[in-house]
Amino acid sequence: MVAWLPSTQARGPRPLRVLTSFALIVATLFGPACNDATAPNSLVPSPSFIIVSGDDQTGTAGKELPEPLVAKATTSGGAPIAGLTLFFVVTHGGGKLYAGGGVTNSSGIVQDYWTLGPVAGAHQAVQVRTVNPTTGVKKSHGNFTATAVAGPAAIIKLSAGDGQTAFTRALVPIKPAAQVTDALGNGVAGVSVTFAVAAGGGSVSGATAVTNASGVATVSAWRLGRAPGTNNNRLTATKTGLTGSPVTFTASAKFGMRVAETGLYHGCGLSAGNDVYCWGWNGFGQLGEGGLAATYLAPVKLANTTLLPTSIHPAYIHTCMRLPTGKVWCMGDNSAGQLGTGTFTTPISTPVEVQTTQTFTRIAAAYATTCGLTSGDVLWCWGYNSTGQFGNGNTTSSGVPEVGGGGISFKSVALGTSHACGRTAAGPTWCWGANGSGQLGNATFVGNASPVLVSGELVFTSIELGSIHSCGLVASGKAYCWGANGSGQLGDGGGTDANSPQPVLGDIAFTQLAAGEAHTCGITSTGVAYCWGDNANGELGVGTTGAPVFVPTLVAGGRTFSAISAGTSRSTCGVPVGGGHPFCWGFNPLGQLGNGTTTSSALPVAVVTPPIP
Numbered sequence: 001m002v003a004w005l006p007s008t009q010a011r012g013p014r015p016l017r018v019l020t021s022f023a024l025i026v027a028t029l030f031g032p033a034c035n036d037a038t039a040p041n042s043l044v045p046s047p048s049f050i051i052v053s054g055d056d057q058t059g060t061a062g063k064e065l066p067e068p069l070v071a072k073a074t075t076s077g078g079a080p081i082a083g084l085t086l087f088f089v090v091t092h093g094g095g096k097l098y099a100g101g102g103v104t105n106s107s108g109i110v111q112d113y114w115t116l117g118p119v120a121g122a123h124q125a126v127q128v129r130t131v132n133p134t135t136g137v138k139k140s141h142g143n144f145t146a147t148a149v150a151g152p153a154a155i156i157k158l159s160a161g162d163g164q165t166a167f168t169r170a171l172v173p174i175k176p177a178a179q180v181t182d183a184l185g186n187g188v189a190g191v192s193v194t195f196a197v198a199a200g201g202g203s204v205s206g207a208t209a210v211t212n213a214s215g216v217a218t219v220s221a222w223r224l225g226r227a228p229g230t231n232n233n234r235l236t237a238t239k240t241g242l243t244g245s246p247v248t249f250t251a252s253a254k255f256g257m258r259v260a261e262t263g264l265y266h267g268c269g270l271s272a273g274n275d276v277y278c279w280g281w282n283g284f285g286q287l288g289e290g291g292l293a294a295t296y297l298a299p300v301k302l303a304n305t306t307l308l309p310t311s312i313h314p315a316y317i318h319t320c321m322r323l324p325t326g327k328v329w330c331m332g333d334n335s336a337g338q339l340g341t342g343t344f345t346t347p348i349s350t351p352v353e354v355q356t357t358q359t360f361t362r363i364a365a366a367y368a369t370t371c372g373l374t375s376g377d378v379l380w381c382w383g384y385n386s387t388g389q390f391g392n393g394n395t396t397s398s399g400v401p402e403v404g405g406g407g408i409s410f411k412s413v414a415l416g417t418s419h420a421c422g423r424t425a426a427g428p429t430w431c432w433g434a435n436g437s438g439q440l441g442n443a444t445f446v447g448n449a450s451p452v453l454v455s456g457e458l459v460f461t462s463i464e465l466g467s468i469h470s471c472g473l474v475a476s477g478k479a480y481c482w483g484a485n486g487s488g489q490l491g492d493g494g495g496t497d498a499n500s501p502q503p504v505l506g507d508i509a510f511t512q513l514a515a516g517e518a519h520t521c522g523i524t525s526t527g528v529a530y531c532w533g534d535n536a537n538g539e540l541g542v543g544t545t546g547a548p549v550f551v552p553t554l555v556a557g558g559r560t561f562s563a564i565s566a567g568t569s570r571s572t573c574g575v576p577v578g579g580g581h582p583f584c585w586g587f588n589p590l591g592q593l594g595n596g597t598t599t600s601s602a603l604p605v606a607v608v609t610p611p612i613p
Helices: none
Strands: 048-053 057-060 069-074 085-092 101-103 109-112 123-131 138-149 155-160 164-167 177-181 192-199 203-205 208-210 216-218 221-223 229-238 247-254 259-262 266-270 276-281 295-301 311-314 318-322 328-334 345-353 362-366 369-373 379-383 398-403 412-415 419-423 429-433 448-453 460-465 469-474 479-483 498-503 510-515 519-524 529-535 546-554 561-566 571-576 583-586 601-606
Touching: 048 138, 069 085, 069 138, 085 109, 085 138, 101 109, 155 216, 155 247, 192 203, 208 216, 259 311, 259 561, 259 571, 266 311, 266 571, 311 362, 318 362, 318 369, 328 369, 362 412, 369 412, 412 460, 419 460, 419 469, 460 510, 469 510, 479 510, 519 561, 519 571, 529 561
Parallel strands: 057 138, 164 247, 510 561
Antiparallel strands: 048 069, 069 109, 085 101, 085 123, 123 138, 155 177, 177 216, 192 208, 192 229, 203 221, 229 247, 259 266, 266 276, 276 295, 311 318, 318 328, 328 345, 362 369, 369 379, 379 398, 412 419, 419 429, 429 448, 460 469, 469 479, 479 498, 510 519, 519 529, 529 546, 561 571, 571 583, 583 601
């Protein structure tokens, strides 16, 4: 039996307060009995119960509410009932009462004090009950309810995003988040938390975050640093004065590239954060690392690490890259003006900006020529133009960008050794330059310094050019090639040059093609890679070297690729699905496979991790 505190007795020094705001809860108790309205626990005819005050309060979780709970018992005529025991029982929220009820005083009043449960936002309730002294039956007469809110911020702790792994210079997949709570673990909203990189050299976006309704502050983004390693990146979340501050997040960085492109005897790639790495021959400074060292068997980073291009294009002995601003920077040989500096100079081993006011949406580079397309689909070219690669009707080289393309608007452009092709928005493809092997595809073998329409009325979704052959994909994924075919690079089953597009044999739907010196490769929507053509140095990746292969053949090793590039040095590189180390195969006398050796390989080998930093 609970011992009840009479309502006329105050708890400690706290005075009794009876409020006059009423919320009516009426219930009929027991049934007819004697008319004595003052006898304790007697049966009273048709009593009523009123919650006088203390209902619907808001208070701090785990703390006592500011106002007591006050209930009143009356007769049906409104007269107070004294001496009646009322029970106050916590039914929701896990809080506690000081006394648990009491006996009504001469005014019919009982009051108690309610300490809320520990969980903010939870439904909290206290029920008013009586017990029939004869039958022992309990009866409910209404509820006090309250809302618990979090107390002052006291603790900061990890919420999400710790212990992740991502590629170097990539964003971690889960945004780090810290939670601020009160002493009972309830989230506290509206608290500013400061995030900062503590190790690894990465970067953070949204360094100051405010906690949400659950007390969680989430950083906008965390990009890891350049160095691979286990738990070598650290991020802190700080709120001064809170227990647990600062919170530390760790992440491991692994080396990988999202782009890998091949040139003559060198290759270049971009990390997830668009850092530039190049490898292979550097006799003309085409790796952009600041010197003219003969070769690098492993990737080296660009001398100017502030340049973070969106695309990179290694050619014969120069390399160009496009920045997010649309500006183009180049490095390497400049004897034909292919760097776009306005001069024909000795090699430049650090990137220099192309001298033009134009900005470009995409660029291409091959042999000693560079071209770019503006947002208005206008073609500009610079460098070598001895066979009409600019498509401007003449064969004069230029050290600065000149308008080319014969006034035709192009959506994409590709360059070969001595010819170029462009795809229009409407679908037709045009080519210009040298045509000794039929690489212009206009059913002749006559070159032209102005664009000529590729025959066959095919509508290509993409075009790729090798040294002296051309290829394109139609919407179905079917591949067509034309031009030189002495090594079977057209994939039509023969070895005869073709001056108009020929279907590549096999029922294979490709999503991307890559054309090299005398071989061609393609990948499907599932990342499966096929190659065909010259295989003297293993550039097809089929596990053997030797005679040309005249039809698409599966690249060995079972890997899948998201992108593929065929170089003019009889080598091939691919970026695996999901990123990571690129794989290269084929000719490797100057380290163009990037695997730390000069040994050629007929199977894909991984580009090694560069020495970082």
